Amino acid sequence: MNVSLILLILLLGALATFLSGDKFASKVALFFSLVALGCSSVLVNHFLGGVDINVNNPWILQPHVSFALKADGLSLAMVLLTVSLTPLIILTGFGNHFEKSKNFYALVLFMAFAMTGTFLAADGLLYYIFWELALIPIYFIALIWGNGDADERKKAVVKFFIYTLGGSLFMLIAFAYLYINAGSFLLEDLYKLNLTATEQTWIFFAFFLAYAIKIPIIPFHTWQAKVYQKAPTIGTMLLSGIMLKMGLYSVIRWQLPIAPLAAKMYMPTLIGLSIAGVIYGSIVALRQKDLKKLLAYSSLAHVGLIAAGCYTLTADGLSGAVSQMIAHGFVIVGLFFAAEVIFRRFGTYKIEDLGGIRPQASKFTSMFMILVLASVALPGTFNFVGEFTVLYSLSQVNIWFAIFGGTTIILGAYYMLKMFQNVMLGETNTKVFADVTINETIVFVILIAFLLFYGLYPKPIVDLVNPSITEILKTINR
């Protein structure tokens, strides 16, 4: 039993969903995603038990590419994030009606497949292939099932696609260059490379372009808000919950260890840029009029902090970043789902049209409130653990980084509470707001339970991740 099984299940699931017909598509997809989750949990157990679950088969001889999947703690944590969010995301779709839902859910599963592959791949080209593959389903999901004006949507989605593809192509060149030097794409061979500082700088920034667009780090973020707004909420969840973690994960897995000299050289600049993203995202979020866009900018701010954590090159920073990635994944999915729940009832994301929901839906209000609080990293939620660790690591680098990064706890509270106030509170809305259904409740409760449980007891995740981070740091400091 090895990790390729997860990929296989997800791929088969996509196929089965496609073949199952529109009526059962969502259920089949849910089933397969749950199987994948189960399988991943078993594999994590194997991993913790010391069983070898890696795969390494030769694939292409010329150029020398292997089908190599390596599961260390970091990868498994990200895989778990993917496979546990996927069923939830699919479940959120139960309240929507999608035309041609078999295509839709097949694409969702396919995307999960590609993202899982990205997290597991230990061969540069394989990784790149998965990385690109993940882009195609989300492109179609956003394009075909998105909302809002078709022309604007098209513009936004195409921009997103071209932009991210463009960034990744530079990464591809970097891989080509690395391959020429190493004669292999295998991660371990790339780690062993001894490149000069100049070479590393080039490679570092080629990678950076790809990741900065994907994560996104300002000023490469301009695709984000529009796409989040225009994509169907499931797509937005996939994008914000999992896909942007691909970029952050890749920073840790590929960019830093392959070009450590450059990483060290440019560390202050990059942290500064990331933190500028935190502040910028927060400030832009303040006056957003669209709920989804506001959440998009909040996401920009949060990932900025995560990226800053990654670029500290310290064990604390990396481990905090990973925790925060997972926490952010859960919380942002929840928040977007809350937006979707509102949209289902009121048909709008415009904040000024909302308000006065709390008197009508106390259950929803409570759950939304908890998610909002988690997103502003209230102690006791997993987000706090992540944010605290990241900020702590930043303070070790330079206290000013921590202070400026820390403004997120003020500004974040400001825009989130303001949003909450305008969306939920106030005089009872004239339109009827039915409280959450069972399906919706299940999703919320699982998300919240996760956030609270790991907020109080983050040890399992941290213990899973930390050994691999130590390994990566060893490589960085080789």
Next chain:
Amino acid sequence: MITLIAITALGVFCLIAEIFNLRKALVPVTVLGLLGILGSTLNLYSLGELSSDYNTMIFADNYAKTYSSLFILLTVFLVAMSHDVYKEHQTKISDYVAIKVFLLAGAVAMVSFANLSMYFLGIETLSIALYTLAGSSRLDIKSNEAGMKYFLMGSFASGFILFGICLIYGTFGTFDLKEISEFSGALDKAIWFSIGVSLITIGMLFKIAAVPFHFWAPDVYEGSPSLVTATMSTLAKVVAFAALYKLLAAMNLFPTIQFQNIIVTVSILSMTVGNIMALRQENVKRMLAFSGISHAGFMLMTVLSIANAASNLCYYTYAYALAGMAAFAVIIAVTKNKDNENISHFNGLGRSNPLLAAVLTAALLSMAGIPIFAGFFAKFNLFTQTIQAGYLVVVIAGVINSIISVGYYFKLILAMYTKETQETTQNIPFVYYAVGVISILINLVIGMHPNVITDLLN
């Protein structure tokens, strides 16, 4: 060699079939015949037979066999589609098919020549066949114009090629490629030789439609009947490239810095001009013509590392030609009874005919170089090789162009998936599905196992 003879024989059969009124059987028999030839060509690999030398006219090495297989495969697709395309011209179908088969003969000659005269005959056979085909829609002014333009410019270019051959002959006194290769390996070469090679190269740059010799391509592609455009865009372009590569590899001219600069410039120009011009095109065939120009720019990169890029070029041509064939199968099917090939005809195809839309999408993705389609590995190998040869500038230009190219490929995809159709769906014959799906499947397979192709050459 047997390949060439068999193909010619098959062409003659087509003509005879008309006489004996075997029109119904024509297409199936030709397809079967071509498949048989394909089988025998592939079989030559297993026999390990390297050469069958007819007075050193033909040299059937792996290079020739690999490309010949591709050409035959493409012709099978083209002929298969002919049946439906020429349904209303039953009396002429044998002519059309015969010309295609002869065209294939010319193509095979162009990759398996061992003598410049064979090369010249090949290129002329191919070209004359294409002139005819381009103008084959007699009553259509656009087709006339396309034929005329292609003919005038093509024969003009032939003049340059001929002059080039002449100068090479004048330098060494031989047409034999092997001898020329040996002579040209010597350090001091007469300037006439270099000029000759340059002129041949120019002629071939015209054939592959590289900037600044590309102007004919969009007009001719647009004006010709779609099936002919498919031939030009897949078969003719690939053939010209294979021949150019083979020639340049033999001529040992490459080490001069100036020549490299020329190739770099032409390559970057072709990519850029092709892509930028393609952005604003409304006609799909015209758009693909410009896309073909940019692909020519990409393929020119192989010339920069000519000593060992054969397999990469071969892989690229397979990827490009198969994707192009799939795309054209859909385009022909969709625009069959339309006046033009505007993108608007593709509106809503994703809804009205998901399979065709999927095939076209896949084809475009492959051309754009998205993994797992073959186009990705094609580009990647190209980039790797070119970086290795030290031409980072070209690669960066290539990357930027890949980004631009997504813009227009996706214009078509967007039209298929987001626009509403105004047109009623029509019955689309099975053959288009077959051609499209098979081409894309082969594209996918070689995308996931690139070694299938690259091994053929080694």
Next chain:
Amino acid sequence: MDNILNQIGIENYIFLSILLFCIGVFGVLYRRNAIIVFMSIEIMLNAVNLLFVAFSTYHQDPKGQVFVFFSMTVAAAEVAVGLAILVSVFRNIGSVDISNLKNLKG
């Protein structure tokens, strides 16, 4: 034969051919009547044929002359096709002026 070449020098043959070739090229560029353009192309080809023969003599090698036959055949075939296309163009637009062929552009 050997003598003549020695007396005149192969370079002069080359220059003559180039000159002829350039005349052809200019003809193609300058003239708008399709027939005359054809003829100019023929001049280009024949210039090359001349050079082939000269080289053949220079190298004392018959292959060049054989090639001229190929080339003439090909040229004939080409012109046949070209004229056929020209006829159909003439039928459709009633003119053989190539500057009228501007429908395909952009």
Next chain:
Amino acid sequence: MDNSLVLLLLLTPFVGFLFNVFLGKKAGKGISGALGTLAVVVSFAMSVYFFMQLNASGKPIAIKLLDWIQIGNLKVDFGILLDQLSLLWLLFVTGIGSLIHLYSISYMHDDENMHKFFAYLNLFVFFMITLVVGSNLLVMFIGWEGVGLCSYLLIGFWHKNQEYNDAAKKAFIMNRIGDLGFLIGIFILASLFSTLNFVEMKQALSAGNTNTALYSIAALCLFIGATGKSAQLPLYTWLPDAMAGPTPVSALIHAATMVTAGIFMITRMNFLFDVTPEVQNIIAIVGAITALVAASIGLFQNDIKKVLAYSTVSQLGLMFLALGLGAYNVAVFHVITHAFFKACLFLGSGSVIHALHGEQDMRKMGGLRKAMPITFATMLISTLAIAGIFPFAGFWSKDEILMVAFEHNKGLWIMGSIASIMTAFYMFRLMYLTFFRDFRGTEEQKHHLHESPSLITWPLIILAALATFGGLINLPGSNWLNHFLEPILARKHEEHALGSQEYMLMGIALTGAIIGIGWAYSKYIKEGFVPKQDSEIVGFSKTIYHKYYVDEFYMSLILKPLNALSNFFRTTLEPALGNIVYGLGTVANGLGNQGKKVQTGSIGLYLFAFVIGVLALVSYLFLGQ
């Protein structure tokens, strides 16, 4: 045994919270309120139990529940520390908490969301206990943020009113500003000591005193945290607005317990502040100025709860003054007495507001003495206590603060004394306007005037009693509290022998208080002065009435620019950045359009380009050679 009892102490309010959230509505108002109150009472009982135990043994109880965060070599666990300080706090938090819960059963009886109210109150008590009993800074921080959250929830309890929601939001965000300081302080301490445990930090600090600069920064950061939570300059403006919440909330959170968290924290970290005298100076000065400024604003307020709110800020300022002077025990003493009389005052004002159906403007009150005798009596006692009249609790504690100030710095003493005089004035102004002369409200209100039910009056009576006798715990001479707190203070506090100087100071303070009272008496009883309508206030008093325009100042200095910046980013910069990317596309498209013009369709041109290409190529290749 102890473990489970500690958990009982900690978790009962949380259980109460869960019960009220999930079952409160079904259970009905009575049960919901009763169980909510019971939960806190249980905690109180446990606190008493542990207090007895500690008194007997003198040994603090430290418990580690489970590991929490591990960052590098910094390990943080969920640890509980029950020592003198935390138990003292627990006693009055849960004690006063119980009374206020009891009070709320009646006060909130008409509210449809009463179960939620109790849920939030229980949650608050839970977090407050967490804050107090945490054995390290991070657990304290959980409580710290948690009480902030509950404060947010309770201020905005009547969530249909967006102004209240604004107030709630403001409170949360102002607190968060402080919290950032707190966090930064934690970071510095964590990197210095590799631990956040109080006991371990104390040991580490006494072992080696190396990096005083960093200590100072850390201490300053912690103090910034305290200014947020305890409403000191410059972050105090949220507290008056927080009066939007129901009155029991104001009593519990914004007077007695939560706002004293800053004092608790600084007392907890006294070992750190002791080695950073410059920060102590800052604390003392900030405290004194806050006391003075808040008191001066209190002079002119007409909202009964706002007066109390500013008085709270002012009293907290006095406590910080004491902290800054190193007199932690004195500050704690004042915290406790203040909790008694301020809770009583708030609850009393709540009783008044209750009787007047929500009227809070003192200009529309008056003459309530007869209708509400118990409320009046208890409030009078508390007012005397806060004014510092002998022998009420406030006299003793406030007097000690002033005494300490006098010893250290006469300037601070003067500021504190003036603040006290003002306090006496505005508190009696409040009393006179509310309870004396004639009723100024509507006729209908007058008809319904009544004394509040016993569930309201009993807590008042108990608190008034405590306000009267609370001073006993630290009477000069016996100094029980000082001795009790000794183990947790790093530096020994020297005893005040009651000499002539001390008696003189007491006399001055008392005189000052009486002057304040007399001033108020002459103005509001003798002259029968009623404050003017808002529009008629002019001059300097207008400035003070509008709280020195601090809110407006913050608004125009921070909030408005921030929002303007946000608007600028949203409407200008974002599209501009986006257009850079689009711009590349536009350029490419434009080039394409231009290129289309080149492709004219003319064969002549094409051939010309061909020939030019040939010439260029050949000449480049061969002419150079």
